[in-house]
Amino acid sequence: MSVYTWPPYQILIISFYSITPIFAISSVTGESLDLLKVFLNILPPLTNSREQEELMQQLPEFQVDEIYTVPEVGTVVGGTLYSGVCKEGEHLVVGPTDSGSFLPLKVCSIQRNRSACRVLRAGQAATLALGAFDRSLLRKDELRTGEKAVVRFRFIKHPEYLKPGTKLLFREGVTKGIGHVCSLQ
Structure with a gap:
């Protein structure tokens, strides 16, 4: 070779x-x-510095991909901060829950690449320790899809936080598809 x-x-x-x-x-x-x-x-960055600065000026939005319970730490969530800035010790809200409400929580600590950090910026992936927050109130995104087409979803199990432009992963059994939110009603 x-x-x-x-x-x-x-x-x-x-x-x-x-x-x-x-x-x-x-x-x-x-x-x-x-x-x-x-x-x-x-390799060029996914966003330029102006777009990155605009994203950081928005309210923090963290999409949860994984949920863990760590001994002596409590509930830990892994995911990506899509907009805003998240700081260690900051008070945020999580939701929507099955009832459609948002619950307050405190970010106890942040880790990126298994190293502690104090600030998380838009576009970065990390794990957030939430302390004694009730894990059963958290869930990963669960979506269902139909055939390949422009589709309209009505969530019947519980509310979802969505906004135009949000990227989604559709799963139905072993079939998966990727899409994005065009509009909301």
Whole structure:
């Protein structure tokens, strides 16, 4: 097997033509790891600095992907902060619950990449420790889908927090689909 090392400018050209490069990297010696690092450093960010600043000016919105109970810590949620800024010790609300209400909570601590941090900004993924918050009041998103088309949903189990532009994962049995909210009524 041959490993070809391309100059960084060639990687940049290929990446703009939507070709996915394959890197042969040794997990033992680290050979060609520098090439992967160069490639990752030249990838453009998903949002520019102006868009990122606008997102951080909005109210915090954290989408929960995972819920854990950690001994001596309490309830911990993992997910992504889609807008705003979340700080350690900040008081937020969570919901909607099955009854449609929002409940107050306090962010006890924040971790990113298994390291403690005090501030979480829009676009960052993290875990938030909520302390003694009742885990049964939290749930991950659960959506159902029909056929491939423009669809209208009516949530019958419990309310959902949605806004136009929100990306959604649709699941029905083993079938999954991705979509976004076009409008709300």
